[in-house]
Amino acid sequence: MISRIKLSRLADKRLARPSSIPSPTAGLEQGFTLVELLLVIGILGIMGGITVLVLRPAELLKQARDSERLADMKTLSQLFTSYTTQVSELYGNPQNIYLSLPDTNPDCSSYSLPDIPSGYSYHCVSTANLKKVDGTGWIPVNFNSIPGGSPIAVLPVDPANNVSYYYSFVEGGSYSLTSFLESQKRAQEKPDTEATGSLRQDGFVYAIGTDLDLTPDIIWGRSCKTIKTQYPQSPDGLYWIDADAEGIEPEIRVYCDMTTDGGGWTLIQSTVKGQAADSRWADTFPNQLYQTIGEPSLISPYRLAMRYWYLIPNTSWSKMAITTAEQKKTFNKSPTFSLTGVNAGPTGFTYIGSDPVVVLNSLSSYNWNTCTYGVAYFNTSCCGTCILYNNPTTYNAYNQPMMSTITAIDGSVIQKWNNFAPLDRLNIFSR
Numbered sequence: 001m002i003s004r005i006k007l008s009r010l011a012d013k014r015l016a017r018p019s020s021i022p023s024p025t026a027g028l029e030q031g032f033t034l035v036e037l038l039l040v041i042g043i044l045g046i047m048g049g050i051t052v053l054v055l056r057p058a059e060l061l062k063q064a065r066d067s068e069r070l071a072d073m074k075t076l077s078q079l080f081t082s083y084t085t086q087v088s089e090l091y092g093n094p095q096n097i098y099l100s101l102p103d104t105n106p107d108c109s110s111y112s113l114p115d116i117p118s119g120y121s122y123h124c125v126s127t128a129n130l131k132k133v134d135g136t137g138w139i140p141v142n143f144n145s146i147p148g149g150s151p152i153a154v155l156p157v158d159p160a161n162n163v164s165y166y167y168s169f170v171e172g173g174s175y176s177l178t179s180f181l182e183s184q185k186r187a188q189e190k191p192d193t194e195a196t197g198s199l200r201q202d203g204f205v206y207a208i209g210t211d212l213d214l215t216p217d218i219i220w221g222r223s224c225k226t227i228k229t230q231y232p233q234s235p236d237g238l239y240w241i242d243a244d245a246e247g248i249e250p251e252i253r254v255y256c257d258m259t260t261d262g263g264g265w266t267l268i269q270s271t272v273k274g275q276a277a278d279s280r281w282a283d284t285f286p287n288q289l290y291q292t293i294g295e296p297s298l299i300s301p302y303r304l305a306m307r308y309w310y311l312i313p314n315t316s317w318s319k320m321a322i323t324t325a326e327q328k329k330t331f332n333k334s335p336t337f338s339l340t341g342v343n344a345g346p347t348g349f350t351y352i353g354s355d356p357v358v359v360l361n362s363l364s365s366y367n368w369n370t371c372t373y374g375v376a377y378f379n380t381s382c383c384g385t386c387i388l389y390n391n392p393t394t395y396n397a398y399n400q401p402m403m404s405t406i407t408a409i410d411g412s413v414i415q416k417w418n419n420f421a422p423l424d425r426l427n428i429f430s431r
Contacts, residue, residue, distance in 0.1 A: 059183055059184065059185070062182045062183035062184075062186075062233070063183040063185055063186060065159040065160060065165075065182060065183075066181045066182060066183045066185075066186040068159045069158060069159065069167075069179045069180075069181065069206065070179075070186075070206065072156035072157075072158075072167070072179070073167075073177055073179055073206065073208045074208075075152065075156060076139075076155075076156065076167075076169075076177055076208075077177065077208050077209070078151075079143060079150075079151060079152060080141075080175055080209075080210075082143075082146050082151060083141060083143055083145075083146055084210075086146055086147055087145050087146055089173055089174075090141065090171035090172070090173065090174065090175050091171075091172075091173065092140065092171035092172060093171075093172070094170060094171065094172025094173075094214055095119050095120045095121065096120075096121060096123050096170065096171075097116065097120055097121065097122050097123065097168050097169075097170055097215070097216075098123045098124075098138055098139060098140060098168065098169045098170070099113075099122055099123065099124050099138065099166050099167070099168050099169075100130070100138045100155075100157040100158055100161055100166045100167040100168070101124050101138075101161060101162075101163070101166050102124065102125070102126060102127040102130045102138075102161075103124035103125075103126070104126055105124065106123060106124060106125075107121060107122060107123070107124070108122040108123065108124040111163045112163060113163065114218045114219055114220055114221075115218070115219035115242055115251070116216055116218060116219065117216050117217065117219075117251075120216050123140075124138070125137065125138050130155070130157065131154035131155045131156075131157065132154070132155065133150040133152065133153070133154065133155055137155045138155060138157070138167075138169070139155055139169050141171075158179060158180075160182075164180065164230060164231065165179075165180050165182060166179075166180070167179050168215065170214040170215050171214070172211070172214055173211070174209065174210040174211030174214060175209045175210055175211065175214065176207060176208075176209035176210075176211055176212050176213075176214040176215040177207065177208050177209050178205060178206065178207045178208075178215050179205075179206050180204055180205060180206070180231070181204045181205075181206055181233065182204070182231075182232075182233045183233060184233055186204075204231060204233050204234055204235065205218075217240050217253075218240065219240045219241065219242045219251050220239050220240060220241060221239075221241055221242075222241060222242060222243055222244075222245050222312065222313055223241055223243070223264070223266050223312045223313050223314070223430075223431070224239065224241070224254065224256035224257070224258065224263075224264050224265055224266040224431070225264035225265075225266070225313070225314075225431050226241075226264075226313075227239055227241070227256065227258075227264070228256070228258055228262075228263045228264035229264070234256070234258045234263070235258055235259075236255075236256065236257055236258050236259055237255070237256065237258075238253055238254070238255055238256075238296060239253070239254060239256050240252070240253050241253075241254055241266075241312070243308050243311035243312045244311045249307070249308075249311060252292075252304075252308065253296060254266050254267060254296050254304070255267035255296035255297060255298065257320070257429060260318075260320065260331055261318070261331060261333070264431050265318060265320075265429035265430070265431045266312055266314075266429060266430050266431065267296050267298070267302070267304070267427060267428070267429055268303075268304050268309060268317075268428045268429060268430055269302060269303045269304065269427070269428040270294075270297060270298055270299070270300065270301060270302040270303075270425060270426070270427045270428075271301060271401045271425065271426045271427075272299060272300060272301055272401070272424070272425045273324060273401060273422075273423065273424050273425065275300065275301050280293050289305065289306045289307055290305055290306075290307060291305055292304050292305040292308075298425065298427055299425060309430070312430060314430035314431055315431065316333055316430070316431055317333070317428065317429065317430050317431075318331060318332065318333045318428070318429045318430075318431070319331070319332045319403065319426065319427070319428060319429075320426075320427045320429060321401065321403055321406070321423045321424075321425060321426045321427065322423060322424045322425050323408070323414055323415070323421055323422070323423055323424070324421075324422040324423055324424050325415050325422065326408070326412075326414065326415060327424070328408035328409075328410070328412065328414055329408065329409050330403065330406045330407065330408055330409060330414065330421075331409055332403075332406060401422075401423040401424075401425060401426035402420040402421060402422050402423055402426075403420065403421050403423060403426065404416070404420050404421065406421060
């Protein structure tokens with residue numbers, strides 16, 4: 001009989017003998033190195049960043065709200081079609097603008113709304129009545145009078161329904177509905193106009209109805225910058241502004257660049273190669289002060305009356321141009337010019353300071369000139385040497401804009417003659 005002591009010693013020897021089968025947990029006790037952890041974290045961060053860039057969740061949410069707005073406009077349009085074909089035409093006051101914003105003040109005075117032309121007025125109803133379809137809602141039409149009752153139970157309102165985004169309705173034999181879009185994708189789209197002409201999208205303003213002219217032009221702000229601040233999705237285009245904020249000056253229509261260098265640039269002047277010269281460009285300063293030449297446009301001669309150069313709030317000026325040879329876009333900024341003024345009664349202001357054109361011309365990094373039949377601007381002479389495209393000459397260029405010391409926005413080199421780059425057009429902006 002083997003003794004218990006021998007068995008115990010035998011067991012100890014077997015336990016001490018190394019096994020030839022590896023442990024399933026062998027190696028795990030080492031863990032990840034710091035380099036490996038940092039590498040994994042970096043990869044995850046990059047993937048997360050790519051996901052955000054691709055999906056852009058904020059933009060997707062804006063697009064979703066815009067889709068809801070467009071669907072609501074279509075629903076309301078169909079509702080009005082049912083009403084006008086089965087009940088009656090819309091004989092309301094065409095100068096009443098009804099809003100989807102709730103307010104205990106019937107004139108919507110709780111909100112800081114865009115200015116509207118004289119004679120028009122905003123109208124709001126309370127939150128309790130806002131969505132009613134019996135004529136007491138934000139649209140003052142009794143849709144329950146449609147045979148069989150209203151096709152919808154409640155009136156739709158804007159998904160944001162705040163001072164920046166709301167629906168409006170105007171009637172007067174016909175009707176017009178508008179909404180404001182907020183996504184870049186929707187704001188930049190140009191939908192096909194329906195055969196009846198009852199659909200229009202002007203930048204971020206979407207309108208539908210049987211008479212879109214019922215809705216008046218809205219005064220969006222004091223400058224393109226204030227518009228861009230309140231409506232970040234605003235595309236390039238024409239806008240109405242009130243430069244002196246309800247002062248003595250009338251509202252004016254201006255062109256706004258809403259994309260370059262953050263947007264918010266108000267067009268002040270345009271010079272275009274080969275365009276016929278306007279004799280008013282050579283007028284005396286008082287005339288230049290009070291007259292606007294042409295319509296606001298990037299591609300035709302234009303000069304905003306100088307009194308607005310002072311009134312429109314600005315902290316910087318810019319030059320934007322398209323080169324003649326390469327069709328490259330350039331953009332240069334300079335500090336604000338020294339034009340100042342004081343109110344001088346209902347006729348305007350007293351001018352004290354320098355012409356921003358001269359100020360821009362005096363900065364070596366922003367040097368430029370424009371010849372217009374021998375006269376460049378109202379208080380400076382024409383350039384000594386003007387360059388016709390592909391034909392350098394002396395003092396022999398008509399409507400030939402040019403710039404020096406400039407670079408294309410993409411960083412590429414711009415071709416020059418005698419140190420000037422001939423341009424198809426030159427535009428001056430303020431912001």
